[in-house]
Amino acid sequence: MKVGQLSLEELRARLGSENGLRVKFGPFMVRIQSFLPSLVDLLHRLYAFYTLADDDIAEFHVQIVPKRSLRRPFTPFVQFLVDGQTPFPAAPAHQALTMLEWGINLAIAVRVNHLLLFHCAAVERNGHVLLLPAWPGSGKTTLCAALIHHGYRLFSDEFGLMDVQSGQFFPLPRLMPLKNQAIEVIRHFLPEVTLGPEIHGTLKGTVAHVRPPEDSIGREDEPATPRWIVFPKWMANQPLQLEEMPRSEAFLLLASNAFNYEVLGEAAFDAVTGLIQRCECRKLVYSDFDSVLTALNALTDD
Amino acid sequence: MSEKKTQQSVASDMEKDGLAVASQLKRRRLLKSTVAIPVIMTLHSGAALARTSNLVGAVVDSGDAATVPNAQGQAQIVCAIPDPADQPNAPPYDLGMSPQALLGPADKSLEDQAAYCKNVKGGILISATAFTSLQGKGLGLGML
Amino acid sequence: MVDWDGEFTVFQPAAGKTHFLNEMGLHILILLDRAPTTLEHLCQLLAERFSLLSDESFMQQIQQTLHRFEALGLVASANPPQ
Numbered sequence: 001m002k003v004g005q006l007s008l009e010e011l012r013a014r015l016g017s018e019n020g021l022r023v024k025f026g027p028f029m030v031r032i033q034s035f036l037p038s039l040v041d042l043l044h045r046l047y048a049f050y051t052l053a054d055d056d057i058a059e060f061h062v063q064i065v066p067k068r069s070l071r072r073p074f075t076p077f078v079q080f081l082v083d084g085q086t087p088f089p090a091a092p093a094h095q096a097l098t099m100l101e102w103g104i105n106l107a108i109a110v111r112v113n114h115l116l117l118f119h120c121a122a123v124e125r126n127g128h129v130l131l132l133p134a135w136p137g138s139g140k141t142t143l144c145a146a147l148i149h150h151g152y153r154l155f156s157d158e159f160g161l162m163d164v165q166s167g168q169f170f171p172l173p174r175l176m177p178l179k180n181q182a183i184e185v186i187r188h189f190l191p192e193v194t195l196g197p198e199i200h201g202t203l204k205g206t207v208a209h210v211r212p213p214e215d216s217i218g219r220e221d222e223p224a225t226p227r228w229i230v231f232p233k234w235m236a237n238q239p240l241q242l243e244e245m246p247r248s249e250a251f252l253l254l255a256s257n258a259f260n261y262e263v264l265g266e267a268a269f270d271a272v273t274g275l276i277q278r279c280e281c282r283k284l285v286y287s288d289f290d291s292v293l294t295a296l297n298a299l300t301d302d
Numbered sequence: 303m304s305e306k307k308t309q310q311s312v313a314s315d316m317e318k319d320g321l322a323v324a325s326q327l328k329r330r331r332l333l334k335s336t337v338a339i340p341v342i343m344t345l346h347s348g349a350a351l352a353r354t355s356n357l358v359g360a361v362v363d364s365g366d367a368a369t370v371p372n373a374q375g376q377a378q379i380v381c382a383i384p385d386p387a388d389q390p391n392a393p394p395y396d397l398g399m400s401p402q403a404l405l406g407p408a409d410k411s412l413e414d415q416a417a418y419c420k421n422v423k424g425g426i427l428i429s430a431t432a433f434t435s436l437q438g439k440g441l442g443l444g445m446l
Numbered sequence: 447m448v449d450w451d452g453e454f455t456v457f458q459p460a461a462g463k464t465h466f467l468n469e470m471g472l473h474i475l476i477l478l479d480r481a482p483t484t485l486e487h488l489c490q491l492l493a494e495r496f497s498l499l500s501d502e503s504f505m506q507q508i509q510q511t512l513h514r515f516e517a518l519g520l521v522a523s524a525n526p527p528q
Contacts, residue, residue, distance in 0.1 A: 248450035252466060255345055262462060269457040269464055273448050338498060340471035340511045344518065345464040 004048025012040045020061070024053040026172035026220045027115075027161070030104055031058035034096070036078060039064060042097050046175055046196050046209060049217040060107045064096050082107045091202070098199050098207050101175055105158055108172075109259050115170065116271050117259040118160035122169055123152040125300040128227035129169045131160055131279070133257050139234035142182040145210050146289045147296070149190050154216035155224075164264065164271035167278070168223040173216045175209040183208045189289055226275060228299060229254065232284045232292075241285040242295045250281035364416035368433035370443075376408035381419030381446055382428045395426055403433075404446040418446060447472070461519055470496060474511065475520060482524040485509055 003011065003023060014021040020031035021043070032043075060082055067079040067090040076093040079086055080103035087106055091099055109117060120133040121144040130152070132140045141157045148154040154173045155161075161170040175196070178186055183206065186193060196209035229250055230242075254272055255261050261268045282299070286292035369377040382403045384395040404423060406415030419425040423446060433441075447456045454467045456475075467475070470492060477483065477491055489508050493500035515521040 246451070246453075248453040248455065248466065251450065251455055252345065255464060261345075261464075265462045266457050266459055269455070273455070276450075338470075338496070339504075339507045340474055340492075341466075341468040342471045342511070342514060342518075343466045345466065 001052045002048060003050050003052060004044065006044070006052075008040055008044055011044050012037075015040060015043075019054075020058075022053040022056065022058055023047060024051040024056070024220070025104070025174055026156075027170050028060065028108065028112075028172070029053045029056045029058045031061045032064075032100070033062070034064040034100075036064055036066070036093065036096055038093070039096050039100070042196060046097075046194070046211050049211070049214045060104065060111075062100065062103055062107070064100055066093075095199055095202055097196060097209065098177065098202050101177060101209065105174070108159065112161075113260055113263055116162040116164050116261070116264055116268055118162065118254060119158070119257040119259060120160045120254075121157045122155035122160045122171075122226075123147050124155055124171075124224045125152045125297075126302050127224060128300070129155060129160075129224045130228045130230060130296070130300055131169075131226055131254075132230055132232050133160075133254055134158075135231060135233070135253065135257070138232045139182070140232060141176050142178060142186060143232055143234070143286075143289075143292065145176055145178065145186050145193070146189060146293065148213060148216060149193060150293055151297075153219060154212045159259075162226075162271060162275070163223070164267045166223075167271065167274055168225055170223045171216070171220045173212045173220055175211060177204075177207045177209050179207055180205040186210065226279055228282070229276070229279045230282045230284050230296070230299070232286065234287065235285055236287055238285050238287045240287070240291040240295055242282055242299065245281040245283045247276050247281055250279075251276045364412040364427065366429060367412070367416060367427035368429060369412070370405055372408045374408070377412060378408045379406035379412055379415040379419060380404075380428060380433050380443075381406060381415075381423055381425035383423065383425050387424055402442045402444065403428075404444045406446045415446070458518070458520065463518070465518070465520075471511065474508070474515070478521050485512070488512075 003021070006014070011021065015032060015034050017033075020033040022029060022031050024030075061084075063081040064078050065081060067077045077090040078093045078096050078099065079090040080088065080099040082103055087103065087110075088099075118131065118133065120131050121140040122132070123130050123144060132138065132143060134140050144154065144157040153171075154176075155169060155171040156173060157176040158174070159172055161172055162168070163170065178195075183195070183198060187195065194211040196211070198206050198208045200206050229245075231245060231250070231253060251272060254276065255268070258268065258272070261272070264271075280299070284292070284295070286295075364379065368380040370380060372378055380403050382395070382397055382401065385397055385402070389395055404419070404425065406412075406419060410418070416427055419427060447454055452469055454469075454472045456465045456467060456472070457463075458465060473492065473495060474488065477488060483491075485505060485508065489500040489505050492498070492508065493504065498504060512521060516523060
């Protein structure tokens with residue numbers, strides 16, 4: 001059963017219950033609890049395609065709870081909790097969705113050690129995974145949003161989840177937070193996309209979440225092997241460049257950007273080594289979606 | 303500690319990861335261009351600064367540092383102790399296999415607590431995110 | 447140890463660290479792994495291998511590198527100061 005098949009009242013009841021709303025995100029089960037009315041409508045729409053996980057044990061128990069601010073006593077604030085802990089301070093209630101999404105991401109980034117976690121976007125085409133590591137100016141989430149509406153399946157805009165034994169990547173298709181100017185860019189380029197509300201005043205500016213396509217979420221249990229690693233960089237008005245990257249450089253950048261590389265030790269070293277040896281490594285400079293789609297399609301064609 | 307500053311330290315981790323990678327890339331070019339001298343570069347995972355490894359980055363401003371409220375709600379600064387004490391290649395700082403931190407005296411200002419941590423105890427201030435992840439790894443807490 | 451077209455990644459299990467070395471850096475470790483040697487002899491071997499002049503400046507570079515390697519736990523002095 002999917003979240004969207006619940007009525008609003010049922011969803012509200014589950015969120016407010018001790019059992020919580022239990023949702024499957026890729027390999028993770030999350031229990032969400034909140035009495036915040038505004039979250040009900042938002043989650044009903046944006047989480048519509050996610051599977052309810054009533055019978056599964058939740059890895060993460062998260063809550064959005066009201067919090068009074070001494071400095072701003074008349075502004076409703078909310079706090080994110082994961083397993084009873086508050087990893088970051090309270091924020092105005094209208095930011096609840098960003099806190100929930102951000103908090104779940106943080107919990108995954110901080111706690112998961114059975115998989116090697118890369119800080120990158122990952123999409124699948126023709127049965128193989130294309131990794132887009134995060135680095136300054138990459139615009140990976142915006143690029144990812146464009147790709148997944150042009151024939152690519154979303155694995156994640158934030159995490160590359162790699163099984164170090166098999167070398168396969170696992171999907172974690174979650175809401176994709178666009179920031180500031182990227183919101184309008186995607187609205188213009190993809191008028192059909194489902195966007196959450198614009199949430200102003202966050203630490204990253206204005207954020208709006210893209211709901212992943214139903215197909216991406218429906219196939220969240222289908223892993224795939226990696227085949228391409230492309231380090232993207234958006235630069236205004238620059239002609240497209242897609243060139244080979246030395247593998248030692250790719251190793252450095254990818255390993256540096258892994259959340260738990262040191263924790264996994266030699267297993268991580270071997271896994272990244274195998275990954276780099278197996279994949280084509282490229283540097284990409286782009287300034288518009290049409291040309292980058294053409295280039296990446298050519299790269300990932302069979 | 304201001305809420306905004308703490309949020310900033312948490313929120314900017316992803317951006318800091320990118321900056322750490324960019325600075326490593328600069329050093330990486332040195333590796334390539336110098337054939338005539340030996341070069342070694344040790345990988346430091348930028349993202350590990352927000353992770354559960356016992357490597358942490360130090361925050362400079364006491365306003366950005368993790369604090370713990372005492373029973374009276376007064377803020378005690380978290381002073382993490384590098385292990386070993388001498389770490390010429392830091393940051394990031396290694397807190398060793400059994401990370402330890404000390405809590406500052408709540409009756410002192412955050413600035414005084416921070417100064418005592420750094421100058422007397424040889425400790426470092428850490429972000430709220432690093433503190434959270436270290437707690438998950440059994441961070442030992444004592445009093446300054 | 448992995449060779450990436452003449453640059454090398456090495457995992458150091460004792461410290462859990464990953465190092466990147468150029469060819470000369472790796473060669474130092476290989477030579478010292480075979481047998482302990484003096485700074486002078488090491489410089490001579492390296493100079494021959496890489497067609498360089500083993501002058502004062504070169505010896506200082508190698509000495510600095512050895513200190514760095516020692517700090518990382520990759521090499522140890524055979525005659526540590528008493």
